[in-house]
Amino acid sequence: MKSFLLGLLTATALSVPALAQEEVAPALLFDLGGKFDKSFNESSYHGAEKFKGETGIDYVEFEISNEAQREQAVRRFAEDGRNPIVAIGFAWTSTLETIAPEFPEVNFAIIDAVVDAPNVQSVVYKEQEGSYLVGIMAAQASQSKKVGFVGGMDIPLIRKFDCGYVGGAKSAGATDVIQNYTGDTPAAWNDPTKGGEIAKSQIGQGADVIYHAAGGTGIGVLQAVADAGKLGIGVDSNQNMLHPGQMLTSMVKRVDVAVYNAFNDAKNGTFKAGTNVLGIKEGGVDYAMDENNEKLVTEEMKAAVEKAKADIVSGAIEVHDYMSDNTCPY
């Protein structure tokens, strides 16, 4: 028995350096929406899969199911020698603020929030710019000149989407933007029934193009919009294929690129801490075009949105960032 235990100990001792010898052992932490939310988290998954496909290096992942698991999950990965550790979503902020200083040799990355620590890379997006573009398209596609926005949890980040969208829509002639939020708790990301009901209410008020930034709740929004024969706009990932012919476009946020880059930089030893802000110019946000929506987007729309895109890149249009002062001027 003693020798057996000793053997086990030796085996463990041997296996730890073996892990350390590996170049990188990346880890990916999803947020509450879940890995296959057809949206934000799924996009990060695609980035990690791309890295795996190209380099053959496997990664570990964790889908949390409640708030209490956050700290435990990050610490576990860090103690296991995982490096880099990429956390998806602003909700990881306080967790990384606590744990990153405890493991100074581990590289962390966080998407959608800024954590000020020497070993954390923070990636934030100018969602307002992408939302501005889809707002222009929404206003042009709308016959009633009334468009809708459905947010998930009411937080400044989602207000940022909202505000950019309102700005874009109003600049292209929308008279009214109906805005709704699903709730004030994380449950608001997973309530498609209420999402659908909100969409129906907005349609009842005259909206005919509805943009959602609501995670799993958005599935219900887009379904209700498609059922009513109106147009929906997806978010984060390209969601055009959810209801072909009923989706005007999607505001894509290239979370996959950020995850891929973080993994790749760590592999090449070029991982840099600090804040990356990705807007239209950096290719971080954009609107989606594919065979599912090409018939819906007219030449005129395309011209307007491409012009706005060029203006944003050149600085001629500056889309207001809600989070800079917590107000929306549009």
Place this chain on the structure above:
Amino acid sequence: MEFFATLITVLDSTVRLSIPLLLAALAGLYSERAGIFDIGLEGKMLAGAFAAGAAAYITGSAWAGFGMAVLVAVALALVHGFASITHRGNQIVSGVAINFIAAGSTIILGQAWFSQGGRTPTVGGDARFNEITLPGADAVRDVPILGPIYSNLISGHSILVYLAFLMVPFTWWVLYRTRFGLRLRAVGENPAAVDTAGISVPWLRYRAVICTGVLSGAAGAYLALAMNAGFVKDMTAGRGYIALAALIFAKWKPVPVMFACLLFGFLDALSIRLQGTPLPLVGRVPVQFMQALPYILTVILLAGFIGKAIPPRAGGVPYVKER
């Protein structure tokens, strides 16, 4: 006139939002009137919604989905019955366990079968309970007042909505006009008396939890196949607990249960409609206040207007034949 049109849309939304609550609350009514507290309504609804989504996707038939939802929910109800009737376990613990089992297993099975993160694939056409237009709805649409009420509010819902409302008088009839109903109510108040009369307490209670399973499965099927087009994880979003609140609110009586559920549905619909709209006199109301309104009103109504809600006397107490 615009106000009237708005009112109709809000009421229309009220009907849709209150149906899952109504079905779940009636489900709870059968079990609780028989003396079995059921905090597991949420779990049974969720499991029912998942079964409905999965079966409807595979068979392409909404009714097959409905049947599977009922089967799964009845199975879970029987587990609750087995623990709390046969083995005289704590009913709250068993109910909570069912909620956890449902929340976890739907995601795991969904991921294993469909690989979409616990979601079932989107269904369409016959695999959903589509809206049905009642006869004459289009013809009377232009009649003032009554036209919109009939064509928008009464017509144009899925078949389950009408079934749910029919369940209210049916439940009342079962409970107050049949022998089964009399015994059901008796077993919740004084099981020893029922036993003395030579009627099996466990069998009666088992039949009550089966009724609960059928109705909570129907509530799940409505969520997945009528309001949505498939199952999404945790899609019940606490509706089982709100139904439980409605049941207490209505003092365990079928017709008041309907009104309580309609009230909750109305407040929900109103909060959606009023978000961000300036109200006369008070101006723009914060979103958070509108969303908290249903709960604030519940507390106020419960505290001040409804009076004391007395549960069935034998509720939560396992029946022991002899000591």
